[in-house]
Amino acid sequence: MEAGKFRFKIDLRVRNYEVDWQGIVHNTVYLLYCEVGRVEYLKHIGATVDLNTINGINKIVLSRNEINYIKPARFDMMLEVYTRISEIGNSSFIFESLIIDPESGELIAENRAYHVWLDSEENSPQRVPEDFRKIVRDFEGNTLSERGSISRPDVG
Amino acid sequence: MEAGKFRFKIDLRVRNYEVDWQGIVHNTVYLLYCEVGRVEYLKHIGATVDLNTINGINKIVLSRNEINYIKPARFDMMLEVYTRISEIGNSSFIFESLIIDPESGELIAENRAYHVWLDSEENSPQRVPEDFRKIVRDFEGNTLSERGSISRPDVG
């Protein structure tokens, strides 16, 4: 991932109960940090959609997570979580996140999260709505890739 | 992933505090379930190594997680978590997991977790030891793939 493509970040401090018996952040907690980043990102760009929440007509579900763990984060570290939407396909879109240690500039973890837009009544994939595309496009500019369809890779 | 290749499973019940505001299991909890499966798998095959733990000489770290979310699990469901080691490379090995709803037979999620064997003093990758290879080979038989090296895919 290219750090230069990210236009949004939050700061987030590692809390004591998030570290495991080695004193390092548990592997699932990085995914929670990325989720915090995505929720804040959507608020920031003005999307009126809640992730993981049914809001009347639409429902967005997480269909795949990929995360590479580069360096462990430790208790009390202040972390930067960078978030962007990198791709919008027909009914899917992809969030990318970088977790950075701002003191050293080192990469802690990088995450790619595939989301699918569902019709909440029929529970079937539907085209990502135009108003959502527009606010993402306005925010991300030409780093956003829009294409016909995004296939979630197989696992294994 | 091919379910027929898995020779180990555990049963695990979804607890009430693991479901989110939609009544469905939070996306990071499936990774915790896969972790429970890996810990039980290692005990079952007789590996004296603890995941995520320094045990004298060796240290194993999780370097990548991939998970596809197929169907949500709900409160009180009894789940089956299938676990196997599918590949051993030079200093890496891969755990695969399937989470299944045994009532319907449907797949809930599938996970691929890359691990790296480190020399605990120098913190540098070292060859997966022969005794560990042997007990995995004895348990998995010809479904285990051993090859020169495993590259963790890039994210994004």
Place this chain on the structure above:
Amino acid sequence: MEAGKFRFKIDLRVRNYEVDWQGIVHNTVYLLYCEVGRVEYLKHIGATVDLNTINGINKIVLSRNEINYIKPARFDMMLEVYTRISEIGNSSFIFESLIIDPESGELIAENRAYHVWLDSEENSPQRVPEDFRKIVRDFEGNTLSERGSISRPDVG
């Protein structure tokens, strides 16, 4: 608390991600175990009410938790969680829990959880309904104390 007064128990295994950097169960996890016990208890006695959930007319909220930590639980221990409703007041009732190590018979923790029954529209305390009282009374028998009112003690 008197163990002899409890007529309901569940078995529950400590999962690897529930232990902290000392290898012992984190202090908040015992409260989650007690919550699992309460949910199972209500199912067992046939109460059609969900804890922490709005079900049409009623809403039950947790107003106080007291827990004494006696002995730490460790990874992989199988625990017994005993649950009972010990008191019903006007709009409140109290759940008691014991967490026991069945191998040694030793007490791990004991919890007292105060709940208040709210009118879901006005959000004000209302009398615990007669049908709920009846199924608890039928299950608990003469160990259940019913009295005019239960005051939550002050903290500090």
Place this chain on the structure above:
Amino acid sequence: MEAGKFRFKIDLRVRNYEVDWQGIVHNTVYLLYCEVGRVEYLKHIGATVDLNTINGINKIVLSRNEINYIKPARFDMMLEVYTRISEIGNSSFIFESLIIDPESGELIAENRAYHVWLDSEENSPQRVPEDFRKIVRDFEGNTLSERGSISRPDVG
């Protein structure tokens, strides 16, 4: 508890994954917030002791938690967590916490957490050391109560 007696606070934002299916913070999470407050408090007053951690000679364990839930906290709220040590007995001491919504000034929850100082070799209670007493006394002044012994109340 008297808010005026607290000389230390931290600010802490509710994260999305900390709320349950009602959109309110799960009851155990408030205890985690209080724990964050205690860890920061000890750093602030200059105590070189880690809670829940063995540091060579001493070991401090949590022996009791009391928490009253007054008002629910919701996603994205910024909370104030006030922390103080209110009492030091022979081998025990008590942390008090208040969680406040600074916008309304309303109390969210109040917690009292009993800790015991153990001799790490024999695992038996030992007198709270004089150097720890001194830094707490210097910080808290005359609101700190020191007395012969603190008995943990029974549960139930």
